[in-house]
Amino acid sequence: MEISVKAPAKINLTLDVLHKRDDGYHELEMVMTSIDLADRIDLVSTSQPSVRLRSTSGFVPQDERNLAYRAAALLKENYDVKPGVFITIHKHIPVAAGLAGGSSDAAATLIGLNKLWNLGLTLDELVELGAQIGSDVPYCVHAGTALVRGRGERLMPISSPPACWVVLAKPEHGVSTAEVFQKFEQVSPDNSPDTKAMVAALEQGDFSGICASLGNVLEDVTLKSYPTVGRIKDKMKEFGAEGVLMSGSGPTVFGLVRQEARARRIVNGLRGFCRHVYMVRMLGQLDQNRTK
Template identity: 50%
Template sequence: MLKVKAKAKINLYLDVLYKRADGYHEVKMVMQSVDLADIIELVPVSEGISVFSDLPYLPNDERNLAYRAAVLLQEKYNVDQGVRIYLEKRIPVAAGLAGGSTDAAAVLMALNKLWKLNLPLSELEQLAAELGSDVPFCLYGGTALAEGRGELITPLPSLGKFWTVIATPSFSVSTAEVYRSLDLGRLKEKKDLAEMIRGLERDKPDLIVKNLYNALETVTAERYEEINLLKASALEEGALAALMSGSGPSVFALAPSKSVAQAIFRRWKRMEKKVFVTTTG
């Protein structure tokens, strides 16, 4: 039996450059893992792959990325063993926090050990890209630049520890629909990615915070006023910055101290049910 953590991610920077011939969008993102995490338990069995979760509505078949990750490894490397996977979900589902992608990445890493495949990270990364655009980053964690459709990963110097508050509104959004609705011509006032990376390299948090950016806010935040209200209220409580993560609807706030993070938590808790205090890492 093996028990592992699967960390959520936030986007410190998300720019959409153009739509590619294959239908995907070319992006540039700075992705950051946080300590909010699902707990995954893997139990070896003689045959078959099964997935169980503490969320009754979570699919346990090929619609579940953790299941697909296990099947992919088993079929590609002719593994004659099976596995029973238990997901303790702490990361909100379909919330812009890579909850499914991080589970898939954790399953790839764990089964590589459990099934003694000894695959290098570079090979796991190729498999991860087959499963989804966010899965390769979730193999690495930490702080990283993601390019292509999100699957080309370059590790960056660590952001370090920031107290982080995350709120997930009760409505859901479709990532595909957000990208379909994105008007690239409206993305005029972009922040400076190069300056953000210099801030990471030189350990200058002010350069990082001032350049937080998410192009997808032009779609999701305009449709749902809750996102702007969450951001504004966090700043009123002393947040360094607040931003939507991914295609939403989750919003995160970076706080200068634990006490400010707790103040944001209390404020947001009056607005939304799902609010978490965590740290970057």
């Protein structure tokens, strides 16, 4: 039996780091939403008990370092699953880009194997399992638009942004999330976003308010180490994006644009000096039945 699962990328409309916790992790407060840029995860149940994985991208680890591999191994261990699985990741989301590609692959693996192996787990149970794999995995299991707190395990669904275009631009280099957080601890950033204002703008469907409330406390840290990110941000604003922000720990920058024609002009302008440029839509509240 084979199942395919959509694994959509996310963007951070806000990202705030409140403090460092006693367990060594950071207490986060973020507003995240899914976009229509996605990997596809193919899952084939096998008679052999092993987990095997391959990816169409050479930049993705194809062993236990891969979050999707770890998701499958976690299910097998926790629920004494006898069959194995062969996982194929059809990679479309850029790697190390601040778009939660690896976390979304893991979430899709949890969702798909829950169905493939007839485990009968609830969405909340899958979210709890996801928290054992990585901070973004619980959100990626849930997807849609949510206010995310704690390490990433506390989720509150909220209204999705009104329909608009999202232009994404990623520099050639990736960014290490661990490195960004390490540098963050050495500074005292003063660019914390107004999360309440963002939630209110989303609830009201206020596109201008959403653009005005975009904020990422990690942005200044990444921009200092990777000036290219700042140049992309400036260019996106110059070309007419109505709201511009770096997603996650970077380096991908996104721009929110209402009109398709303007979005296409921005894409054309950015392609002059940035190879990885995408133009996608918001996904809104994602249908949880993502398997085929």
